[in-house]
Amino acid sequence: MNVEVTNVSKKFGNFVALDNISINIPKGDIIALLGPSGCGKTTLLRIIAGLETPDSGVIKFFGEDLTNKQVKDRKVGFVFQHYALFRHMNVFENVAFGLRVRPRKIRPDKKTIHENVMRLISLVQLEGFVNRFPSELSGGQRQRVALARALAVEPTVLLLDEPFGALDAKVRKELRSWLRRLHDEIHVTSVFVTHDQDEALEVSDSIVIVNKGKIEQIGSPIEVCDNPVNPFVADFLSDVNRPLIKQKKHLFETINAPGQGI
Amino acid sequence: MKFPIKMKRDRGKIPGFGLSLGLSLSYISFLILIPISSLVLYAAKIPLKEYFEIILDERVIAAFKISFFSATTAALINFVFGFIIAWILARHNFFGKKIVDACIDLPFAIPTAVAGISLAQVFSPNGFLGKFLAQFNISLGYSTAGIVIALVFIGLPFVVRTVQPVIEEFDSVVEEAAASLGANYFQIFFKVVFPSVLPALITGTAMAFARGLGEYGSVIFISSNMPYVSEIVPLLIIKKLMQFDYVSASAIGVTMLMIAFVMLLVINFLQNKMLKERS
Amino acid sequence: MVKKRIVQEPLWVKILLFFISGIFLSVFIALPLITIFQEALKSGIVVYLQTFTDPGVTSAIRLSLLTIVICVPINTFFGIFIAWLVTKYEFPGKRILITAIEVPFSISPVIAGLLFIFMFGAIGWFGTWLIDHGIKIVFAFPGIVLAVLFVSFPFVARELIPLMRVLGKDDEEAALTLGASGFQIFWKVTLPNIKWGLLYGIILTNARALGEFGAVSVVSGLVRGVTTTMPLYIDILYGEYMFRAAFAVASIMTFLALFTIIAKAVLEYFIAAQRKSMEVEIQL
Numbered sequence: 001m002n003v004e005v006t007n008v009s010k011k012f013g014n015f016v017a018l019d020n021i022s023i024n025i026p027k028g029d030i031i032a033l034l035g036p037s038g039c040g041k042t043t044l045l046r047i048i049a050g051l052e053t054p055d056s057g058v059i060k061f062f063g064e065d066l067t068n069k070q071v072k073d074r075k076v077g078f079v080f081q082h083y084a085l086f087r088h089m090n091v092f093e094n095v096a097f098g099l100r101v102r103p104r105k106i107r108p109d110k111k112t113i114h115e116n117v118m119r120l121i122s123l124v125q126l127e128g129f130v131n132r133f134p135s136e137l138s139g140g141q142r143q144r145v146a147l148a149r150a151l152a153v154e155p156t157v158l159l160l161d162e163p164f165g166a167l168d169a170k171v172r173k174e175l176r177s178w179l180r181r182l183h184d185e186i187h188v189t190s191v192f193v194t195h196d197q198d199e200a201l202e203v204s205d206s207i208v209i210v211n212k213g214k215i216e217q218i219g220s221p222i223e224v225c226d227n228p229v230n231p232f233v234a235d236f237l238s239d240v241n242r243p244l245i246k247q248k249k250h251l252f253e254t255i256n257a258p259g260q261g262i
Numbered sequence: 263m264k265f266p267i268k269m270k271r272d273r274g275k276i277p278g279f280g281l282s283l284g285l286s287l288s289y290i291s292f293l294i295l296i297p298i299s300s301l302v303l304y305a306a307k308i309p310l311k312e313y314f315e316i317i318l319d320e321r322v323i324a325a326f327k328i329s330f331f332s333a334t335t336a337a338l339i340n341f342v343f344g345f346i347i348a349w350i351l352a353r354h355n356f357f358g359k360k361i362v363d364a365c366i367d368l369p370f371a372i373p374t375a376v377a378g379i380s381l382a383q384v385f386s387p388n389g390f391l392g393k394f395l396a397q398f399n400i401s402l403g404y405s406t407a408g409i410v411i412a413l414v415f416i417g418l419p420f421v422v423r424t425v426q427p428v429i430e431e432f433d434s435v436v437e438e439a440a441a442s443l444g445a446n447y448f449q450i451f452f453k454v455v456f457p458s459v460l461p462a463l464i465t466g467t468a469m470a471f472a473r474g475l476g477e478y479g480s481v482i483f484i485s486s487n488m489p490y491v492s493e494i495v496p497l498l499i500i501k502k503l504m505q506f507d508y509v510s511a512s513a514i515g516v517t518m519l520m521i522a523f524v525m526l527l528v529i530n531f532l533q534n535k536m537l538k539e540r541s
Numbered sequence: 542m543v544k545k546r547i548v549q550e551p552l553w554v555k556i557l558l559f560f561i562s563g564i565f566l567s568v569f570i571a572l573p574l575i576t577i578f579q580e581a582l583k584s585g586i587v588v589y590l591q592t593f594t595d596p597g598v599t600s601a602i603r604l605s606l607l608t609i610v611i612c613v614p615i616n617t618f619f620g621i622f623i624a625w626l627v628t629k630y631e632f633p634g635k636r637i638l639i640t641a642i643e644v645p646f647s648i649s650p651v652i653a654g655l656l657f658i659f660m661f662g663a664i665g666w667f668g669t670w671l672i673d674h675g676i677k678i679v680f681a682f683p684g685i686v687l688a689v690l691f692v693s694f695p696f697v698a699r700e701l702i703p704l705m706r707v708l709g710k711d712d713e714e715a716a717l718t719l720g721a722s723g724f725q726i727f728w729k730v731t732l733p734n735i736k737w738g739l740l741y742g743i744i745l746t747n748a749r750a751l752g753e754f755g756a757v758s759v760v761s762g763l764v765r766g767v768t769t770t771m772p773l774y775i776d777i778l779y780g781e782y783m784f785r786a787a788f789a790v791a792s793i794m795t796f797l798a799l800f801t802i803i804a805k806a807v808l809e810y811f812i813a814a815q816r817k818s819m820e821v822e823i824q825l
Contacts, residue, residue, distance in 0.1 A: 476649025
């Protein structure tokens with residue numbers, strides 16, 4: 001197991017955001033935290049990142065207890081909902097930030113930083129935009145810069161908060177199949193938060209359905225669609241795009257073909 | 263996902279809490295809290311009877327009356343003219359508007375002593391306006407008129423700058439709706455527009471009033487500073503200090519301090535109310 | 542620019558409002574402004590310039606400059622920390638702290654000066670100890686610095702707090718997940734975002750520090766050449782009926798005030814542009 005969340009609870013005043021949540025995320029998987037607005041999924045993501053302290057519970061990466069470790073020591077990549085790109089830095093500087101702020105002893109030299117950054121920029125297909133500022137990019141391009149920036153620190157876990165939430169429908173569709181392909185290429189353990197069922201089904205290896213601070217069901221996209229454990233899950237997934245799942249099923253069958261294994 | 267409770271999250275993870283809390287509290291204590299308590303504790307040693315004797319002294323009462331009267335009059339003048347100026351700046355384009363707009367801040371930027379001597383000069387018998395007023399036998403020497411003039415100058419930007427953004431943000435669709443319902447211009451103005459600007463106008467006026475009560479620099483040059491006629495409270499405190507009458511100075515000072523705190527709370531309350539109504 | 546509105550006041554009302562505003566602003570803004578320069582230059586430019594060779598004037602200018610060189614950086618430093626504190630963290634008593642920032646604005650400058658008399662003067666808390674050790678604070682230069690620090694304290698925090706609230710914590714949290722230290726977050730992420738607002742606050746702090754009269758006149762003791770800043774020297778000259786010299790000194794301060802309002806207007810433009818670009822960014 002790579003990321004373990006055990007018995008995590010969190011309250012804000014009288015409001016229970018998370019109630020005794022436990023999840024195990026296998027290495028290299030991409031997990032969707034799916035649920036309606038205000039269900040606690042973003043809080044869980046922030047707790048994994050260390051941006052929030054849980055009232056109780058334990059977070060482990062690779063078996064190492066990180067509950068009391070600071071954000072900067074956790075090696076997470078976090079993609080914010082509105083990207084939080086640094087406005088006064090161009091694409092290159094944004095992606096290089098995480099490497100440049102390292103203490104001198106472990107900071108790569110200029111050449112290495114340049115190579116790493118350029119590699120990431122080409123990975124997110126923004127070669128022509130190196131010197132652009134965030135204000136000169138489209139929403140989808142900003143999203144990809146944010147992703148490259150998060151990946152630059154070679155995170156053990158990549159966390160994405162509503163990665164497609166701020167994009168228009170067409171760009172969203174393109175980006176999510178792109179993200180899936182990218183993940184197949186780099187295989188970093190990833191968790192993303194979404195309220196969009198189709199998005200969760202298309203991109204993720206497994207889905208965690210959260211409601212009112214509790215986990216309703218965990219399972220692969222096919223499982224949760226075919227065998228919802230309770231009326232909430234059934235209702236929440238009732239209007240998903242069926243053909244998409246079929247396609248997905250097909251994809252899974254090829255991946256899980258004998259001898260290939262994951 | 264919008265998460266309204268997110269704001270309430272405990273403290274936050276960004277480093278530097280201890281350092282910034284420590285520095286901020288030390289500085290505020292050193293600069294504000296300890297000085298205020300040293301005045302208050304000195305005044306607290308005055309027996310209550312003596313305190314009231316000082317405060318209820320005829321000259322002190324007169325000074326408070328003069329200060330309150332002048333600050334109120336000036337605030338009311340700014341209520342009217344500040345609103346009109348804010349209205350013009352928010353609703354109309356005209357040649358040189360940027361300059362006029364910037365000049366509204368002049369009373370904020372110019373030292374009070376400079377404002378004081380130039381207003382005194384403008385209204386003096388051989389000054390530009392003084393000459394004009396002298397023809398009608400109007401002189402500012404033996405009344406609070408001079409004080410009011412200085413306080414109008416000082417208070418103007420408070421009203422304009424509070425009201426102007428509210429008029430700018432007022433949604434013209436509301437006016438159009440009223441017009442479509444058959445209201446004439448004055449009905450629209452007095453029944454729709456003005457009531458929604460009024461909270462801001464009151465807040466700005468209260469700020470101008472509070473500032474006027476404590477103002478010293480611009481007033482003493484234009485006012486004749488005569489006891490019982492045109493002597494404001496801050497000037498009286500300075501006179502007491504010059505006579506080494508620390509007891510009276512502290513008693514009057516603490517009274518002014520209490521009034522200032524009440525005004526601070528009133529203005530805070532008005533501002534919060536305004537913010538709520540706007541959002 | 543104002544957008545065209547369908548509902549407009551009748552022409553005669555518009556003309557009346559322009560007329561009233563014009564008269565009012567002429568009397569209260571334009572006339573005083575013109576008068577300062579007219580009085581300063583009454584005896585010609587040569588006499589005007591001679592004023593600035595007067596030792597009283599030069600020492601007042603020097604003292605005013607020294608005051609702002611000390612006070613503006615100190616208040617900027619602490620103002621940034623206070624704004625950072627109240628916008629980046631949640632803690633009990635935050636509202637009281639924000640109100641406390643406003644205190645120097647809400648009390649009379651004369652009272653502000655009075656506070657330091659009762660703290661450091663002969664009758665004050667530390668008075669006897671200071672006298673025993675031969676340290677003079679009140680009726681000396683340190684007293685002026687304290688009074689000016691007090692009255693010009695709120696500007697930086699007051700400008701930064703609303704700005705930093707709008708900017709939010711996302712950028713700082715992003716930098717944090719990328720491994721930046723607190724110091725790096727401030728220098729590389731926060732400061733570039735708030736630079737215009739900070740400059741705005743500094744300019745207002747500077748204007749107030751230069752121009753403060755009431756508080757300074759209480760604590761200064763008016764020792765000519767030692768404790769007279771420019772506004773106090775204007776008072777002395779005016780009191781001695783040296784009007785031309787008083788207005789000459791006033792004219793320099795007016796230039797600085799005009800510079801301040803121009804800088805203010807320019808910075809407001811930049812800040813508004815920054816806010817607008819942020820709104821667009823979030824909509825995208």
